[in-house]
Amino acid sequence: MSYLKLIDDKIQSLAESLSSILNVETTVVDSSLLRIAGTGDFYHRINESSPENSLFAKVLKNGKPEFNIYEKDNAVCRSCSYGDTCKERKSMIYPIKVEEENIGVVCFASFNQIQDQLMLSKKEEYMEMLKHFAESIEKEIISIKMINKLNMGIAEINGVINSINRCIIILNKEQRIIHINSKAIRILNINFSASKIINRKISDIIKNFKVEDTNNKELVGNWTIENRILKVLYKVNYIILDKKNISTLIDFDALDEIINIAVTYNNDNVITFENIVGCSQVMQEVIDKAKIAAKSDSTIFLYGASGTGKELFARSIHNASFRKDGPFIAINCATLPENLIESELFGYEKGSFTGASPKGKIGKFEQANNGTLFLDEIADLPLHLQAKLLRVLQEKKIDRIGSTTPTDINVRIISATHKNLQEMVRKNQFREDLYYRLNVIPLSLPSLKEREEDVLLCTEYIIKKLCNKMNKPQKYISKDIEEKFLSYSWPGNVRELENVLEYAINFSNDDEIGEEDLPEYFLNNIAKTETKHECVDIEAIDINSLRSLDEMTRDYEKKILKRLLDLYGDTTEGKRTIAKKLNMSITTLYRKLNDY
Numbered sequence: 001m002s003y004l005k006l007i008d009d010k011i012q013s014l015a016e017s018l019s020s021i022l023n024v025e026t027t028v029v030d031s032s033l034l035r036i037a038g039t040g041d042f043y044h045r046i047n048e049s050s051p052e053n054s055l056f057a058k059v060l061k062n063g064k065p066e067f068n069i070y071e072k073d074n075a076v077c078r079s080c081s082y083g084d085t086c087k088e089r090k091s092m093i094y095p096i097k098v099e100e101e102n103i104g105v106v107c108f109a110s111f112n113q114i115q116d117q118l119m120l121s122k123k124e125e126y127m128e129m130l131k132h133f134a135e136s137i138e139k140e141i142i143s144i145k146m147i148n149k150l151n152m153g154i155a156e157i158n159g160v161i162n163s164i165n166r167c168i169i170i171l172n173k174e175q176r177i178i179h180i181n182s183k184a185i186r187i188l189n190i191n192f193s194a195s196k197i198i199n200r201k202i203s204d205i206i207k208n209f210k211v212e213d214t215n216n217k218e219l220v221g222n223w224t225i226e227n228r229i230l231k232v233l234y235k236v237n238y239i240i241l242d243k244k245n246i247s248t249l250i251d252f253d254a255l256d257e258i259i260n261i262a263v264t265y266n267n268d269n270v271i272t273f274e275n276i277v278g279c280s281q282v283m284q285e286v287i288d289k290a291k292i293a294a295k296s297d298s299t300i301f302l303y304g305a306s307g308t309g310k311e312l313f314a315r316s317i318h319n320a321s322f323r324k325d326g327p328f329i330a331i332n333c334a335t336l337p338e339n340l341i342e343s344e345l346f347g348y349e350k351g352s353f354t355g356a357s358p359k360g361k362i363g364k365f366e367q368a369n370n371g372t373l374f375l376d377e378i379a380d381l382p383l384h385l386q387a388k389l390l391r392v393l394q395e396k397k398i399d400r401i402g403s404t405t406p407t408d409i410n411v412r413i414i415s416a417t418h419k420n421l422q423e424m425v426r427k428n429q430f431r432e433d434l435y436y437r438l439n440v441i442p443l444s445l446p447s448l449k450e451r452e453e454d455v456l457l458c459t460e461y462i463i464k465k466l467c468n469k470m471n472k473p474q475k476y477i478s479k480d481i482e483e484k485f486l487s488y489s490w491p492g493n494v495r496e497l498e499n500v501l502e503y504a505i506n507f508s509n510d511d512e513i514g515e516e517d518l519p520e521y522f523l524n525n526i527a528k529t530e531t532k533h534e535c536v537d538i539e540a541i542d543i544n545s546l547r548s549l550d551e552m553t554r555d556y557e558k559k560i561l562k563r564l565l566d567l568y569g570d571t572t573e574g575k576r577t578i579a580k581k582l583n584m585s586i587t588t589l590y591r592k593l594n595d596y
């Protein structure tokens, strides 16, 4: 439908007013020559099409106004298929132009002698009036287009904020809600649909909430919603344009949800070394070391990229240790906001800070008493808590927030990270004394790429596990996929393999998993890996700044060593792995590292 048709009523009433003031007939057609409005003789032809070879068509094509005095031998009239049935005597036509496009025409026409006289004697004035008529229609259409664009923009913003895994509310200057995402509606648990919340004052929804910019800091709040109290972690940001506050963004999440994501408790499926798949020599060596470590009570440090099985090892060690009947508590230091880690780890006494539970709370250290505490992503523990953790390791006592008497605890610590902790120590981002306390037994977990011979074994194991869990018949991967799996670099390690297989099991229709069952992102990644150069790009060497071959080789060697140190860590264990990979003795590696 054309834009003109959308506002045909408005155009018709304008045409009628002009016609009665100027005493000529008026009509409007759109770009498909469909008559949208008309007076007098034109009125009966509304919704009819004008001839393709009419003067209207000419103005639409050329975008230039026309004044036609219908001498019957006029060239345009002669070729028009209306021919003798046309009663128009004179007409002036003006294009309607929006964004450089001719979307229709407006026309004044005479059908009798009096109208002829008027159009001839006031030709300029009538043409000017016709131009204004066209312009007023143009303005109307431009504003409709703008509203459409705005609505599209709003729909896009709603799409984006709905896909965010945080609760988002946006307020206008009057503190009325202009956007709210579905997660926010779910967490607030209010009895309104999204459309009914829009335009309400935020104070109608959250009774005791003061809208104030929090300077990018996350605060804990107890919000009153329909006589309920909701504990949230929230942030408020003013959105400023031209130094004026135009709107406010509230970004929040329920505290319970955050803590559930970050902390996993001992689950019913007891994980043991039997659950760790790997026949490769590197994996067997780590498993053997981990089994020995499990028998002692020393602190263990697991180093490995994401998805290499750090938590799997931590649980297996716990279940093979004398603490196996005690609790296994895991906490992820990276997912908890800084201001919550301390209370989560150490607990607090009743009434020790605003927002604290009146009963007080026991922390993860106390929960893990006589068991194992797994501190995942330890590199993300803030410095002030590193000091507190050091004290726990040294004195085996913890101080609850707000308490003056320390509590004795008996916990084995297993910590893990994918970051280079030694590098962080060098940069003063991690306490050296704590690093040595945690690193009593280091275990470096190999990436899946480093143990290629385990890829198909892990695949088989995971397919079996998932098919059982999902109640599906056993499946297997095609030869073609086997090859792809073997050549792929698996940056997300076993977790990535699990995800790819879970997707494939869901979508494959028969027992054999083929390429068409694999997720698109994975196939794209494979395509990228296949085109990636593995050696130095000789073509990229700058011929104008050549140095001696020895110098360039040293440079390249240095880069390789730096990359491997970042990957495996600057630890004795890490260096041993690097020497093995590069097929050199450990002493040669140390000499090279010293040289560089």
Ligand SMILES: Nc1ncnc2c1ncn2[C@@H]1O[C@H](COP(=O)(O)OP(=O)(O)OP(=O)(O)O)[C@@H](O)[C@H]1O
Pocket: 275, 276, 277, 278, 304, 305, 306, 307, 308, 309, 310, 311, 312, 313, 376, 418, 458, 494, 495, 498
């Ligand atoms: N060797 C393995 N054998 C069988 N399953 C494994 C192995 N390694 C990892 N997995 C599986 O891969 C998934 C990821 O493992 P896990 O969570 O232990 O990795 P992670 O190193 O702790 O990851 P992140 O650093 O992201 O926390 C889990 O489902 C785990 O069971």
